[in-house]
Amino acid sequence: MRRVFDWLGQALLYGCFAVAIGVFSRWPVYHPLGPDMAQIKVSFMHHGARLADCRPYTAEELAKLAPNMRGAAKCERERSPVSIEVDLDGRQVVSHVSAPSGLSRDGASTLYRRLDVPAGEHRIAVRFRDDQSARGAVQQHEAVVTLAPAQVLVIDFNADKGGIVLQ
Template structure:
């Protein structure tokens, strides 16, 4: 007889769990964006330019290195910070400088930002600089985009695809 109560209790608990799952899968209703809004995401991971150019080792520096560590050129590791500016309909909405990661400041610079904007047509201007020694902007892109409600536009930087990418 106690075995029947064990099975009945287990069935009751599983039933309660299934009901809870069913209720919370439909309620409360989740809306990632308010009605009539779209989203712009600015996201990149990029290595900035090296701060110092590679140079040949001097004879004294080569003599100090172990034979298996000797190379022709010495390249410093530190990289330039990456800056980005985004204008939406003539108004600056993002102006950010991302420092390189890592203890030696030689890793990637990253940024992730989300902007909720009204759906419709917008003029976007993106300026990107990954070389501290360069004067002015390194990459620039302007576009007019039409965003539908609940649409997500991603602004990224991909050198292999020509620089600033709107997708």
């Protein structure tokens, strides 16, 4: 008889657990965006230009290096920070400078920002600079986009696809 009560108790606890999971999977209702809202995500991971050009080793520098470490040129590792500016309908909404990652400041610069905007037509201007020595923006892109409610527009930088990409 005790064994029957053990089984019934276990079934009751599992049933309560299943009901709790069912209730909390549907309630409270989550809406990531309000009605008639869209989202713009600015996201990139990009290596900036090297801060110093490669230069040939001098004879003295080559003599100091171990034979297996001798190369034709010495290239500094540090990279330039990457800056991006995004204008939405003539108003600047993102202005950010991303420092290179890594101990030697030789890794990729990254950025991720989300902007909730009203759905509809918007004029977007993006300016991107990955070379500290360059004056002004290295890449520029302007577009007029129409965003539907709950649509997500991603602004990215992809050198293989020609630079600034809106998708």
